[in-house]
Amino acid sequence: MVKQAPAVSSTSNESGVISSAEIVCEDVTRQFPNEPRPAVDHVSFKVAAGDLVVLLGPSGCGKTTLLKMINRLYEPDAGKIWIGKDEIHNLLVNLLRRQIGYAIQQVGLFPHMTISKNISVVPRLLGWGRERIADRSKYLLELVGLPQAYLTRYPRQLSGGEQQRVGLARALAADPAILLMDEPFAAVDAINRDHLQGELLQIHSKLHKTILFVTHDVEEAFRLADKIIIMQAGKLVQYGTPIEIVTRPQNKFVEELVGTSNMLRRLSLFNVQSVLEARSSQSFEQAVSKVGQTGPAVIHPQDDLRSALSMLLNSGGDSLKVVDQHGQPVGQISFNDLRAVLVENASKN
Amino acid sequence: MNYLINNFGYVSQLFGQHLQLTLVVLFFSLLISIPLGVLIVHIRWLQGPVLGILGVIYTIPSLSLFVLLIPLFGLGTTPAVIALVSYAQLLLVRNWVIGLITVDPAVIEAARGMGMNSWQRFTQVEFPLALPMLLAGIRLAALSSIGIGTIAAYINAGGLGILLFQGVITANNEKILAGSLAVSLLAVGSNYLLRFLEHRAETAVRGETR
Numbered sequence: 001m002v003k004q005a006p007a008v009s010s011t012s013n014e015s016g017v018i019s020s021a022e023i024v025c026e027d028v029t030r031q032f033p034n035e036p037r038p039a040v041d042h043v044s045f046k047v048a049a050g051d052l053v054v055l056l057g058p059s060g061c062g063k064t065t066l067l068k069m070i071n072r073l074y075e076p077d078a079g080k081i082w083i084g085k086d087e088i089h090n091l092l093v094n095l096l097r098r099q100i101g102y103a104i105q106q107v108g109l110f111p112h113m114t115i116s117k118n119i120s121v122v123p124r125l126l127g128w129g130r131e132r133i134a135d136r137s138k139y140l141l142e143l144v145g146l147p148q149a150y151l152t153r154y155p156r157q158l159s160g161g162e163q164q165r166v167g168l169a170r171a172l173a174a175d176p177a178i179l180l181m182d183e184p185f186a187a188v189d190a191i192n193r194d195h196l197q198g199e200l201l202q203i204h205s206k207l208h209k210t211i212l213f214v215t216h217d218v219e220e221a222f223r224l225a226d227k228i229i230i231m232q233a234g235k236l237v238q239y240g241t242p243i244e245i246v247t248r249p250q251n252k253f254v255e256e257l258v259g260t261s262n263m264l265r266r267l268s269l270f271n272v273q274s275v276l277e278a279r280s281s282q283s284f285e286q287a288v289s290k291v292g293q294t295g296p297a298v299i300h301p302q303d304d305l306r307s308a309l310s311m312l313l314n315s316g317g318d319s320l321k322v323v324d325q326h327g328q329p330v331g332q333i334s335f336n337d338l339r340a341v342l343v344e345n346a347s348k349n
Numbered sequence: 350m351n352y353l354i355n356n357f358g359y360v361s362q363l364f365g366q367h368l369q370l371t372l373v374v375l376f377f378s379l380l381i382s383i384p385l386g387v388l389i390v391h392i393r394w395l396q397g398p399v400l401g402i403l404g405v406i407y408t409i410p411s412l413s414l415f416v417l418l419i420p421l422f423g424l425g426t427t428p429a430v431i432a433l434v435s436y437a438q439l440l441l442v443r444n445w446v447i448g449l450i451t452v453d454p455a456v457i458e459a460a461r462g463m464g465m466n467s468w469q470r471f472t473q474v475e476f477p478l479a480l481p482m483l484l485a486g487i488r489l490a491a492l493s494s495i496g497i498g499t500i501a502a503y504i505n506a507g508g509l510g511i512l513l514f515q516g517v518i519t520a521n522n523e524k525i526l527a528g529s530l531a532v533s534l535l536a537v538g539s540n541y542l543l544r545f546l547e548h549r550a551e552t553a554v555r556g557e558t559r
Contacts, residue, residue: 071462097464108459111556112477122463154556170463180462 016095019084021049021177021210028079039065041234052211054221057231063214101171101179109155116151122174140169161192179211273301276331298323352523367508374494378437386445403439411497429506437490448482481550488543
């Protein structure tokens with residue numbers, strides 16, 4: 001059992017409603033008994049409302065402990081954590097948790113409850129009306145891409161990937177401004193993980209939740225993150241955008257962890273659009289004039305350059321046609337463009 | 350069989366007494382064992398000592414426990430209920446504790462993370478998930494109470510044991526047979542009913558029925 005700090009202090013927030021989805025950690029430290037070093041060691045950072053921030057690091061680096069201090073499943077020994085204007089220890093712990101969605105690797109669905117009951121746990125705790133809960137459950141199931149028929153099923157009747165979708169729906173149930181996710185996709189097979197990551201990105205761009213996402217999977221971190229926090233042995237080593245981390249790693253540890261020399265990873269950080277934009281300032285005329293001569297392979301501006309490389313190699317041609325969502329050609333991209341991106345970014349080191 | 354047919358009313362009355370004794374014992378046993386189990390799940394170091402003491406109580410021969418209680422509570426159902434409740438504790442507490450500690454930790458973590466308070470966690474998650482194990486304990490406790498309850502007739506607690514004791518003293522095999530049949534019926538019936546409830550609870554926990 002985890003010890004609970006006193007729930008309310010003198011500066012308690014009366015309504016208990018968090019004022020914004022910004023998260024600030026200030027010198028947060030947590031030492032477990034009989035451990036040689038603190039699991040989390042004087043960590044400070046700020047997550048802007050609406051950002052998807054990934055906590056990345058090897059196992060034992062303290063990323064999960066840090067995450068669990070934000071919804072007070074663990075208590076810090078020192079330091080402060082602010083959500084909006086409130087230090088979280090000034091909020092009633094269960095009211096705080098009901099405003100923060102929480103999804104974990106083992107999902108932890110209640111096996112004796114139907115999917116509909118599972119999803120509506122927090123709304124029921126908050127005393128929502130039956131109709132509102134029913135409407136919300138239907139919406140959520142649709143949001144995570146499951147058929148409505150699942151509402152009356154039980155978790156055991158679902159596959160691992162489907163269960164994690166329900167876990168995500170349950171975390172989003174009461175429309176929390178903040179979502180904490182602890183390696184939620186780590187136990188799902190590769191294909192489902194890929195889908196789930198895509199859906200999370202879609203949901204994030206649609207709902208603008210502040211998401212803190214813990215993972216040890218570097219690919220996953222780079223795919224999802226607006227910003228990445230890299231942790232090592234309880235300390236925050238680097239906090240930055242994926243591009244900053246690849247192009248300016250703080251130290252050897254970060255370099256090795258994210259494989260900054262990995263060219264494919266670099267390519268995956270940029271999308272086709274960025275190449276078109278960079279070039280449009282210089283030789284836009286020339287690019288458009290060549291469009292007619294490219295092969296049948298097409299790519300969209302929002303696809304990353306790694307996919308572009310893969311498609312280039314597949315097509316056997318020298319360049320790809322870039323088309324927008326209506327199928328209108330907007331430019332082309334070639335091996336030279338990809339090489340230019342790598343050279344240009346390598347020189348920033 | 351003649352005895353049973355001629356004295357059906359009397360045997361039924363004793364059967365009723367025995368059933369009542371068992372139900373009273375189960376009621377008080379649960380009243381004690383459910384909070385006791387929750388307590389020792391939360392205060393881990395109490396588990397060893399508590400289960401140890403209950404284990405020792407369980408090994409005391411029933412007749413001697415009944416007799417030991419007579420100076421304190423006199424004859425009748427009171428000492429019988431106290432003795433049977435003491436015996437039932439080991440079976441109930443042990444099963445209940447196992448039921449509680451085997452609830453998937455991820456489920457508990459999810460419940461806490463979503464902001465259920467400890468009462469909500471207990472009623473909505475832990476209790477229903479530990480219920481099959483508790484019911485298995487209730488079944489064992491009921492059967493042992495029915496069995497040991499026959500001996501309680503020796504200290505005037507009534508029940509079907511009366512037929513057995515009287516039958517032995519007067520060498521009346523018909524009486525012994527009638528008593529045995531009635532006790533068996535009670536035991537088998539209780540077992541069947543509780544088994545059924547246990548099964549229902551298990552399928553509910555596995556999430557396989559509506």
